[in-house]
Amino acid sequence: xxxxxxxxxxxxxxxxxxxxxxxxxxxxxxxxxxxxxxxxxxxxxxxxxxxxxxxxxxxxxxxxxxxxxxxxxxxxxxxxxxxxxxxxxxxxxxxxxxxxxxxxxxxxxxxxxxxxxxxxxxxxxxxxxxxxxxxxxxxxxxxxxxxxxxxxxxxxxxxxxxxxxxxxxxxxxxxxxxxxxxxxxxxxxxxxxxxxxxxxxxxxxxxxxxxxxxxxxxxxxxxxxxxxxxxxxxxxxxxxxxxxxxxxxxxxxxxxxxxxxxxxxxxxxxxxxxxxxxxxxxxxxxxxxxxxxxxxxxxxxxxxxxxxxxxxxxxxxxxxxxxxxxxxxxxxxxxxxxxxxxxxxxxxxxxxxxxxxxxxxxxxxxxxxxxxxxxxxxxxxxxxxxxxxxxxxxxxxxxxxxxxxxxxxxx
Amino acid sequence: xxxxxxxxxxxxxxxxxxxxxxxxxxxxxxxxxxxxxxxxxxxxxxxxxxxxxxxxxxxxxxxxxxxxxxxxxxxxxxxxxxxxxxxxxxxxxxxxxxxxxxxxxxxxxxxxxxxxxxxxxxxxxxxxxxxxxxxxxxxxxxxxxxxxxxxxxxxxxxxxxxxxxxxxxxxxxxxxxxxxxxxxxxxxxxxxxxxxxxxxxxxxxxxxxxxxxxxxxxxxxxxxxxxxxxxxxxxxxxxxxxxxxxxxxxxxxxxxxxxxxxxxxxxxxxxxxxxxxxxxxxxxxxxxxxxxxxxxxxxxxxxxxxxxxxxxxxxxxxxxxxxxxxxxxxxxxxxxxxxxxxxxxxxxxxxxxxxxxxxxxxxxxxxxxxxxxxxxxxxxxxxxxxxxxxxxxxxxxxxxxxxxxxxxxxx
Numbered sequence: 094x095x096x097x098x099x100x101x102x103x104x105x106x107x108x109x110x111x112x113x114x115x116x117x118x119x120x121x122x123x124x125x126x127x128x129x130x131x132x133x134x135x136x137x138x139x140x141x142x143x144x145x146x147x148x149x150x151x152x153x154x155x156x157x158x159x160x161x162x163x164x165x166x167x168x169x170x171x172x173x174x175x176x177x178x179x180x181x182x183x184x185x186x187x188x189x190x191x192x193x194x195x196x197x198x199x200x201x202x203x204x205x206x207x208x209x210x211x212x213x214x215x216x217x218x219x220x221x222x223x224x225x226x227x228x229x230x231x232x233x234x235x236x237x238x239x240x241x242x243x244x245x246x247x248x249x250x251x252x253x254x255x256x257x258x259x260x261x262x263x264x265x266x267x268x269x270x271x272x273x274x275x276x277x278x279x280x281x282x283x284x285x286x287x288x289x290x291x292x293x294x295x296x297x298x299x300x301x302x303x304x305x306x307x308x309x310x311x312x313x314x315x316x317x318x319x320x321x322x323x324x325x326x327x328x329x330x331x332x333x334x335x336x337x338x339x340x341x342x343x344x345x346x347x348x349x350x351x352x353x354x355x356x357x358x359x360x361x362x363x364x365x366x367x368x369x370x371x372x373x374x375x376x377x378x379x380x381x382x383x384x385x386x387x388x389x390x391x392x393x394x395x396x397x398x399x400x401x402x403x404x405x406x407x408x409x410x411x412x413x414x415x416x417x418x419x420x421x422x423x424x425x426x427x428x429x430x431x432x433x434x435x436x437x438x439x440x441x442x443x444x445x446x447x448x449x450x451x452x453x454x455x456x457x458x459x460x461x462x463x464x465x466x467x468x469x470x471x472x473x474x475x476x477x478x479x480x481x482x483x484x485x486x487x488x489x490x491x492x493x494x495x496x497x498x499x500x501x502x503x504x
Numbered sequence: 505x506x507x508x509x510x511x512x513x514x515x516x517x518x519x520x521x522x523x524x525x526x527x528x529x530x531x532x533x534x535x536x537x538x539x540x541x542x543x544x545x546x547x548x549x550x551x552x553x554x555x556x557x558x559x560x561x562x563x564x565x566x567x568x569x570x571x572x573x574x575x576x577x578x579x580x581x582x583x584x585x586x587x588x589x590x591x592x593x594x595x596x597x598x599x600x601x602x603x604x605x606x607x608x609x610x611x612x613x614x615x616x617x618x619x620x621x622x623x624x625x626x627x628x629x630x631x632x633x634x635x636x637x638x639x640x641x642x643x644x645x646x647x648x649x650x651x652x653x654x655x656x657x658x659x660x661x662x663x664x665x666x667x668x669x670x671x672x673x674x675x676x677x678x679x680x681x682x683x684x685x686x687x688x689x690x691x692x693x694x695x696x697x698x699x700x701x702x703x704x705x706x707x708x709x710x711x712x713x714x715x716x717x718x719x720x721x722x723x724x725x726x727x728x729x730x731x732x733x734x735x736x737x738x739x740x741x742x743x744x745x746x747x748x749x750x751x752x753x754x755x756x757x758x759x760x761x762x763x764x765x766x767x768x769x770x771x772x773x774x775x776x777x778x779x780x781x782x783x784x785x786x787x788x789x790x791x792x793x794x795x796x797x798x799x800x801x802x803x804x805x806x807x808x809x810x811x812x813x814x815x816x817x818x819x820x821x822x823x824x825x826x827x828x829x830x831x832x833x834x835x836x837x838x839x840x841x842x843x844x845x846x847x848x849x850x851x852x853x854x855x856x857x858x859x860x861x862x863x864x865x866x867x868x869x870x871x872x873x874x875x876x877x878x879x880x881x882x883x884x885x886x887x888x889x890x891x892x893x894x895x896x897x898x899x900x901x902x903x904x905x906x907x908x909x910x911x912x913x914x915x
Contacts, residue, residue, distance in 0.1 A: 126703075130722045144886070147710055153765050181739065181763065182699035184709035198765035200699055200812060202710035213766075242884040249886055257915055258726065259888035262719025262814055265703040266712070266885050288593035288611055292537075292676040298595035299558055299613035301677070308673025311541045315669065328592065352592065354564050354609035355624075401611065403673055428892055429866050429873065429914060431842030455840050462840065473653040474677050475555070475660055477670035481839055503840060504668055 664836025
């Protein structure tokens, strides 16, 4: 189970992985809309009523019949009889007749008979009970029609949308106070390595504390999954096999942060490959950091093998997890990911044919962001702590020059 | 309390608001590090131990004394005696003498006496108990020194940092399993308007359901605050005064989504101004949507008055809340905000001297994102539901042309 000789690009590797996943839809659960931020719709949501549900003024002014204002100007005003005022939240108890106007506020309901609103600043009150209209309005001007935002039965939110504040507001506006969403996918996380101990234990010589279970767990949480930690497994085939079997049966996905040595990585890949078809799909990716990444699918469930190196593990997880967690959550509408464009403060060499991700600190200037690379040796988690994001050097470049613009993915 | 005649730019308005806030630090609370994602450090965190805590190999290979390899090459290898293997997680029980080598794996502890590691692929085993080194290594090559990531006492995370997965991993790696963070700021949210009803009630004629309490509440939640809803207040001065007084006493910040009519907005500003010095600082901003925004500070606490228009309210809140919630949370290290560059699919006119934010849908292409504006009348929340973000037209432009590149803030 050695690494494959021809390494795939990250994009090709991700595509192969996603395509091998089961197409089954996630299970649903009913929750209050008020708790639905970040959750994913499981069915299209249709409007049970129109919005707005009555003709509304969009300005402060006078409800009129547009025809009564035709030709009106500063020098030749139209004179209308003021017959009332529309109270907020109440349907007007009168019908507007030709030659009449009624005071109305933003959001107020147009009286029957009216078909437009003249803005306050285009009117003048000269005699009590009469207004002068100084500008003509067209039919429908300054008015929201019934159903102008949504009509009854419109699909206002399709299936597979991750809900943001705008959607929460829209649901409430339509009186939809609960809805069915996809269950959050449960992601099993396993750390392996004879040298790894839990963070709360005293550190012996030659030991390191488990970082990846927690950094990757936090990322899973951030991306809408439920991290389920399975602790630390020694570098023995049976031990790994037993925990992986259990994690796979209890989760929608499993992530293994393997030891960093070649033999440990091979052991991990071998065990993953046994867990059900198609097994390991990608072993080794043309990327730095993250070359030893393993992508597998076992009986329809994704399994991700990360290097034990915490920098490599977190960079690779940041690249691969958003798409796979979206898929497991039933997301059909992919939103753009947070990134910024930045100019490099130095020359940055790289190897052509391989995608490099370099941790950078960003500095905001008048002309946009500057990206200052953070140099680090393998394995230093605090090089990522010092970074705002990772700068991508495309595979077709042999590096980027001082002042070159590149994309930075925010961490 | 009419809108000010000279409108400030959004940047100047925000600056004036932030500068008037109390400088007091937020209260702290102790929490497990595992729950600290998105929370803000309240004091600098120092390393209680070095990282790594022992000299570690970064490759699979042989631990050696570098001097023994000087001059080694394919044609003239250095011959070293193989004296053992370093087990993972165990301190080697031997001292490496001149002329000796020991097998070591990535992450393994260097034996005493060794000062470098030769990669496996630069060696050859010809006789049992002997290796040939085909390339020289320098002192320290392929080795992480003790404290190379962090030294004991280093400030690894300063005060005022919002914790991401990298920081969570770093804390765990240092054995810091609990820490003191700022309490999440409580944000009181008030909706006002005689026409507004709660989402779960049947809609009468001329009534609308409360959207803003929920869209803005979800945004507050997303930004690390605790939204505390105070319900819907009728458009009467005493009612608003009473609720605002209570909300201010129970929260670190208050947001009022006022009615949309001029008289209602004036009433809101008047009541805000009474609540303690300095009162209303900004009334009206040079921005669309969002011109009628009110920024106040009452006894050191920020109060934000938003228009009742749900699109305007959410766009303005998205622009102003991140900075003020960061300040209330004690954030000192501002991270870049999620945004993308996109090219316009059409000409987009705007009024010079005013900043415009236009809801857009983004389409990913080979050449980057295209932004397609979503046209809407005032007040239509579902125009934001259809959008990926809002595209900014700077104040000094009279619009942007087809193909022009602009910044899109993700919603």
